Amino acid sequence: MRARPFHPGSGADPGLFSIIPPKGKIDTSQEAADSVAAVAGHMRQRVLDHVASCGEFGATADEIQLALGMRPQTCSARCNELLRFGLIKRSGQRRPTESGRSAHVYVIRSVEAKAVAP
Secondary structure (H helix, E strand, O other), rough: OOOOOOOOOOOOOOOOOEEEOOOEEEEEEEEHHHHHHHHHHHHHHHHHHHHHHHHHHHHHHHHHHHHHHOOHHHHHHHHHHHHOOOOOOOOEEEEEEOOOOOEEEEEEHHHHHHHOOO
């Protein structure tokens, strides 16, 4: 299944398996986007499922990355995509990461968000 492109601000429903184009016109950004296109939707679903399983307690990107065995950059990118899609939100709480820095806690926006994947 080939993911469909999503363009922020277009008003279209992106779905979990859409491709979000890189921010710039940098060829390495496009290469990186292309390299994860086939699995990005699955990774977003895993992140969404994990955040949903945490309930009101939520999870930081650091906690999600550790729980799912993802690279920090990958987890952060998927969290940012889910934020843009409106499927998760920042709870207003913060917790320390493994390195002691303060991190946003993500929670699921609604129960319906768990079943958005096309």
